[in-house]
Amino acid sequence: MENLLSGLISSKTRIKLLMRFFLNPGTHSYLRELSKEFGVSTNAVREELNQLTKTQLLKSEKKGRNVIYGANSEHTLFPELRSMVQKVMGIDQVIDGIVNRLGNLEQAYLIGDYAEGKDTGIIDLLLVGRINRYHLQDLSRKTERYIKRRIRSLVMDPEEEESLGGLLTNRPHVLIWQSEPASPPNIMTAAPPPNAAAKR
Numbered sequence: 001m002e003n004l005l006s007g008l009i010s011s012k013t014r015i016k017l018l019m020r021f022f023l024n025p026g027t028h029s030y031l032r033e034l035s036k037e038f039g040v041s042t043n044a045v046r047e048e049l050n051q052l053t054k055t056q057l058l059k060s061e062k063k064g065r066n067v068i069y070g071a072n073s074e075h076t077l078f079p080e081l082r083s084m085v086q087k088v089m090g091i092d093q094v095i096d097g098i099v100n101r102l103g104n105l106e107q108a109y110l111i112g113d114y115a116e117g118k119d120t121g122i123i124d125l126l127l128v129g130r131i132n133r134y135h136l137q138d139l140s141r142k143t144e145r146y147i148k149r150r151i152r153s154l155v156m157d158p159e160e161e162e163s164l165g166g167l168l169t170n171r172p173h174v175l176i177w178q179s180e181p182a183s184p185p186n187i188m189t190a191a192p193p194p195n196a197a198a199k200r
Contacts, residue, residue, distance in 0.1 A: 013040055014048045020117035021058060021071040022078070022085045024110075024174045027117050028070040037118070057081070089119055090147030091176060097143035098125075098151070099177045102136065105129035106158055108177040115172035125153045126173070128164060 016038050021027055031049065035042040049069055052058040059072045072078065086092045091110065099108045105127060109115075112124035127136070133155065140151045156164060 011048060013038060013044055014052070017045075017048055017052060017058075018081060019085050019089060019119060021069070022082045023089060023091070023117040024115050024172065025071045025073045025078075025082070026174075027172070028068050030066040030068050032066075034069075085117075089114065090123065090143075090149050093143055093147045094123060094125070094151065095177055097146065098136070098139045099127075101139055102127070102129070102131055105131060105177070106179050107175065109168065110174040110176050111154075111168075111171055115174045122150045122152060123147075125151065126164075126167070127153055127155050128158060128160075129155075129179075130157065131155050 017034070020029065020034070020037075029037075031042055031046055034049075035045045038045065049058065049060075053060050053069070056072055057075055057077065058069050061068050061070075071082075083092075091114070095108075099105065107128040109126040109128075110123070111126050112122070113120040114123050136153060136155070140153065144151050156167075
């Protein structure tokens with residue numbers, strides 16, 4: 001999976017930038033922060049930021065003395081790049097291997113480092129629903145072996161919805177799955193018989 005982007009893009013710094021910004025489009029960062037995080041010089045990061053901004057894959061905005069960068073979600077290649085980043089980071093396998101098989105799940109969030117596009121090796125999930133935790137552990141172990149990353153899950157019951165807002169407000173998060181609302185019953189109204197109005 002890691003070769004998916006590296007086979008297309010030779011610059012490791014550019015790959016890190018794409019992963020940083022395209023997994024969570026709400027993520028924003030500035031030059032020195034990225035340089036420190038990636039462990040490379042500011043010149044190397046600046047060169048890649050300039051290239052991605054020139055192609056309009058990234059947007060930039062000056063705030064005070066810093067220039068803040070973020071993904072351009074309106075770019076025609078945005079959906080494809082985001083999907084590719086999810087594959088590289090193992091998120092699509094998490095959805096297929098765990099989320100889609102749990103049952104009674106209402107929402108699944110990516111939280112922590114991966115919600116910021118940081119591939120640290122530990123994927124933190126917040127799962128809302130009535131979930132069999134033993135089944136969750138079994139699915140997580142199988143998926144971990146495949147994606148070569150550790151998975152940690154925080155489970156909340158639907159009744160704890162009020163706590164959910166406060167929990168997500170103070171941390172980065174990405175909604176990666178949500179159950180479809182049940183369709184309302186199809187109530188058919190009987191039409192009045194012909195000439196009903198005339199008989200009144």
